[in-house]
Amino acid sequence: MRVLVFDPFHGASGDMITAALLDCGADRERVACAMRAVVAEPTVETVTRAGIQAVKVHTRATPAHRSLDDVYKRLDDAAPHVPPEALAMAHRVFSRINAAEEEVHGARVHFHEVGADDAIADVIGACTALATLRVGGVAVLPLALGSGTATGSHGTFPIPAPATVAILKGSGLVTMQGNDEGELCTPTGAALLAEFSSVEAADLGGYTIQAVGYGAGSRDTPHSPNVLRAMVVETTGTPGELPQDTVDILETNVDDASGEVIGEALARFMAAGARDASAMPVIMKKGRPGYLVTVITLPEISAGLARLMARELGTLGVRRIPVVHRFVAERTITDVEVEIAGHKKNLPVKCGWMDGRIYTLKAEFDTARDWAVELDLPVRDVLRAIEDAAWNQVRNHQKSTGPGDR
Template structure:
């Protein structure tokens, strides 16, 4: 499994994310094409940051306050892959939620809605798409102190929007002790959107590529860079460990939820379910839970986000589970003078059968053909399965 690590050695901003991904092997021509379609020709250069060679991306664009709709309209015109555009839309929905929490429902984007920020988001999403990792890990984000001047006035650092994005994205953070803004809202939104798995899910790996994205400032004592590492993990050992994905939703219909569960199973989930939930402010919602193998957690977390519009998916990695010995055995049964073989799932512990369950779809189809209630057909098939098990145990 190929996993991408983001390691904010000093900070995180949109241009730093794009630069790190380019240095890690992302398709530069594709990224330049996407960014160029939003603003003028960006400049990509190699710079030195406290002795570290890094890629610096400059968009040459100015400020422009915009609404979410105006920003999304620009994003959708970008000459970029469809998946990259969807990722960029998700990034801006995250930023809008954070800005609305702080400034109210009619918040405008200022710094993050400027042409350069939009180009950085499109560039970073296109770069990630071109690398196509199986999972993304974000190591703790470093936060600076002091104040920053914004469109709404002077704010303490970390900026309120940055903190809200870090919280909602489940990112780990720590203070760097440095004066100044080390993590911008755009950088926080990108890392939160890209993160799909936790560091605990990748206990060991081989490093394939390393990239450094440079920030604009160049302090002498600290390398102002974001590091990206593309690694190859060891193959997940088969057995009794799974990942557990969870998210809370309160704005989807039952039909959408049911289709999403079906899509998750079709995409390789071991199990997918939804339970009613009472959420904050008394809103009714659902807890959606997915059980999957570790190698599928990244893709299924992304599917959850795309289908349900959720901004965060919790992942509990490497959960131990009891796994019984299971076989599928065809069981021949006579009902109303007709014989049919129905697949039955047989569960064993230490070789002893403790559970039999007929495959529902086959049972339902036969019941419909016979004009008999499904429960009657299922019961007779499972009774015959138990008789077959006993004959096998007795050596008959």
């Protein structure tokens, strides 16, 4: 499986993550286009940090204080220039930050540093860069946090910042103090890595390194490279039991919301970080028709999603079934060349793996829909053509390499 590995031995910030992914081979034009939707043309340059060449990204934006809704509006305004999966991920990153800020400062907080246009551009840039790399998972090695104190909009605070600690709590990321004083990991950096992380570093096993990138921070300390390293690797795992993770299940019954409201609510739950969201028609007390709304989420953001469910649906209670173990098939996204009526295009397909073989695959709907509009064809015909081409590619690959060999 193709995996992205972050090695934040000197911490992480939003611009360092974006820069490291660009140095790893992310699509620079698509990233720049996404960031331009929020700030002026970003500058990308090569710098040196303690003898290591690295990429540095400059956004040059002015400070701003914004609520979560304000930030969401900035993200939504940028939607035409950002891949849909990257935009949804950016929403989830700021949902994590907002939950942490509310935990530290109370409800209805305003973002300060993390709500400025440069932070929003960094998040959009990092999410877009990750989407263009087309990896099947992300692992994060131990994250350096720093020590000492710093001064921000709320005055002097200890390092790591309270919001950073709140974001990392329950994320599963392994942390360490690091060798340098100062804030090595920012709240934005912590939220991005927590959102990206999908593979336990301890479970990586052996791998071959395919690409390496370094993202530079602003400081240039002479004896310690202020860089974040990212690597694209191909794992060499062996067949075996399906991997597992844990999720919370949130449920509530609703009998006073229309189908349109339910549908919009499900979309907002997914944008806020839910792993899945669904609604099932049920008969409630006194024979009233209603819906059973179910949301599957990672445990660390279940409280925030329960609040969102109550707000969007007007429900007075949300049931939480905590820490449910689930089996998760290994998945990758690969590009497949498809030809329809003389027109050729490379389109993404999501593949599910079991015992070293692809056992299921599905075309990504948004890109298939866009090409169907371009070709003036039914979407179902384009989806079928993409998946047929993908299965042909799988069969040809297996013939040439043997079963179970990637």
